[in-house]
Amino acid sequence: MPAIDDAQTEEQAKGLTDLELLIRAADAAGEIASRYSGPTARRWDKPGGQGPVTEADLAVNALLEEMLPEARPDYGWLSEETEDSADRLTRDSVFIIDPIDGTRAFAEGSRTWAHSLAIATAGRVTAAVIYLPQRGLMYTAAQGQGAARNGTPIRASSLTDLALAEVLTARPNLAAEHWRTRNAPGFTRSYRPSLAYRMAKVADGRAGAMLTLRRSWEWDIAAGDLILREAGGQATDRLGQDLRFNNPVPLLNGVVAGPPALHKELIAALDPDGPGIAS
Secondary structure, three states: OOOOOOHHHHHHHHOOOHHHHHHHHHHHHHHHHOOOOHHHOOEEEOHHHOOEEEHHHHHHHHHHHHHHHHHOOOOEEEEOOOOOOHHHHHOOEEEEEEEEEOHHHHHOOOOOOEEEEEEEEOOEEEEEEEEEOOOOEEEEEEOOOOEEEOOEEOOOOOOOOHHHOEEEOOHHHHOHHHEOOOOOOOOEEEOOOOHHHHHHHHHOOOOOEEEEOEOEEHHHHHHHHHHHHHOOOEEEOOOOOEOOOOOOOOEEOOEEEEOHHHHHHHHHHEOOOOOOEOO
16 A cells, blocks of 8 residues: 555544554565565665664654654654654653564575564554565464454464474574573574574464563564464564563563463573573
8 A cells, every 4th residue: 555645644544543553564674675686686784783774674664653653643652763752751652663684685685574663552562564565474463363364363382292392593692501401402493593483483373482582672573463363373582572562672581482382491491591692
């Protein structure tokens, strides 16, 4: 769908539910990002080793930063590609946005990148969309209304044995120092570059669980947190603490996510005194 471009459309957007607004915004973001070829898009490296950004990231962010606050002027704003402001901490609700999650994959020409859009109220995510336009996948959730993939309800896996599960995680997370027994559990490891997509795959039961021990930005996690919880899963930090959003420093202490049984096994196996992984 096109971005808001006149007063009538702005008023229509204000009449949408939060989830409907995020779906409309994700559609518009997909149209913008798909105009770029990742390998030929202009690219810069952010200072401090924070990774790459492309002209597509910035174009999507500009669209969303105009579109969403116009529809919800009372909401705060937190985005990977916008300089942070303490103003968001004074707002009851806040948009938490990653214009393109998986920028490296996008720049390499992969189709496995996502738009991650969420709204958090009083620290908890209440509406969320993860959209992979190049794969035709849109994951959605609203608090208390369940989760869906392309409009079809989804549920996390019913597996209860971690040894039989596929866990989406980067190889460094298997290092002995992170586990109580100095050995990672015997699950099958897979990987996807987008944290949002990893959480979505767990929510729809196509993977058993996911974990990252690296300190993680809220915009990478917020949408997936709600989608997974509404699909019957559980998401916490690496110590098993509930995830809270719109923090003064928008970083979380890693993420462990999966159906309750697998989540419990992973948390029990992780060494709480382990070092984590430096950002």
